[in-house]
Amino acid sequence: MDQEFNGKVVWIVGASGAIGAEIAQSLNAAGAVTVISGRSHEKLQALASKLGSGHHGDDTVPLDVASATQVNAAARGVAARHGRIDALVNSTSLSLFGDFLALDDGVWNDVLEVKLMGYIRSCRAVIPYMIEQGAGNIVNISGRSARQPISIHLPGGCANAAVNLLSKGLADQYYENNLRVNVVAPGPIESDRFARIQSTHEQTTKRADARPVLSRRMGLPSDVAQAVLWLLSDRSRHLTGTVMPVDGGSTVCL
Numbered sequence: 001m002d003q004e005f006n007g008k009v010v011w012i013v014g015a016s017g018a019i020g021a022e023i024a025q026s027l028n029a030a031g032a033v034t035v036i037s038g039r040s041h042e043k044l045q046a047l048a049s050k051l052g053s054g055h056h057g058d059d060t061v062p063l064d065v066a067s068a069t070q071v072n073a074a075a076r077g078v079a080a081r082h083g084r085i086d087a088l089v090n091s092t093s094l095s096l097f098g099d100f101l102a103l104d105d106g107v108w109n110d111v112l113e114v115k116l117m118g119y120i121r122s123c124r125a126v127i128p129y130m131i132e133q134g135a136g137n138i139v140n141i142s143g144r145s146a147r148q149p150i151s152i153h154l155p156g157g158c159a160n161a162a163v164n165l166l167s168k169g170l171a172d173q174y175y176e177n178n179l180r181v182n183v184v185a186p187g188p189i190e191s192d193r194f195a196r197i198q199s200t201h202e203q204t205t206k207r208a209d210a211r212p213v214l215s216r217r218m219g220l221p222s223d224v225a226q227a228v229l230w231l232l233s234d235r236s237r238h239l240t241g242t243v244m245p246v247d248g249g250s251t252v253c254l
């Protein structure tokens, strides 16, 4: 797989998270030009220091996906520096969990703003460049909770379900433009985020042994990254509009 992405320009939004960082490092190792975004400049700098020659200082782009202005400016900057945007990976989220009756409008708005509207904004920002260049590839990370609800994670689950639908809609709409849009839907992945889901669930249900959903085994960020790389590669060229679970087979439905 080495250098499979040689020179491809890939923008990863949410790159400083557990999964986004693994995706960025894997793409970088495979020869991509990686552009990394998230809110915290410090976290992005820490990631940038681990990336190799495919990453340059200008390609560390802090932004808040709640701002369409910032997202559009970032996409313009990538296109201006590199002349193209071959691929986009969306991997942002807010770790806000709790009992349904305890989550007010503010929490719902914040989660939907980052996970759903953030994905919408970045897709809307890159698609015109992809149409212009005659090809493009988008992978959106949703989650198993889109189809298998977790009681303390309903805002994120609703956002994930909407991301699945959004992605299928975009895949259909831009098929003729040679754009592919797919989703990777992880199950539990070893990460701070999953540890927070777990502890909120235990506090809310008062059951120390309660796991939100049974898993055969925990996945690793690298399990998700490998699926993303495959979807971004030409090896999956006949796939678009799909939702790929990366969950150890633990989603209890088709």
Ligand SMILES: NC(=O)c1ccc[n+]([C@@H]2O[C@H](COP(=O)([O-])OP(=O)(O)OC[C@H]3O[C@@H](n4cnc5c(N)ncnc54)[C@H](OP(=O)(O)O)[C@@H]3O)[C@@H](O)[C@H]2O)c1
Binding pocket: 013, 014, 015, 016, 017, 018, 019, 020, 037, 038, 039, 040, 041, 043, 063, 064, 065, 066, 090, 091, 092, 093, 094, 095, 114, 141, 142, 143, 144, 156, 185, 186, 187, 188, 189, 190, 191, 192, 193, 194
């Ligand atoms: N971890 C799991 O078990 C699991 C399971 C299923 C699905 N997923 C999904 O996989 C994706 C990645 O998860 P993860 O575990 O890597 O999450 P994470 O470690 O919490 O990372 C979240 C990323 O989103 C960024 N972010 C948050 N708010 C932002 C905003 N307003 N503007 C720009 N960036 C923002 C964060 O940057 P800052 O820290 O700088 O804000 C960070 O880079 C998410 O979509 C998540 O829902 C994860």
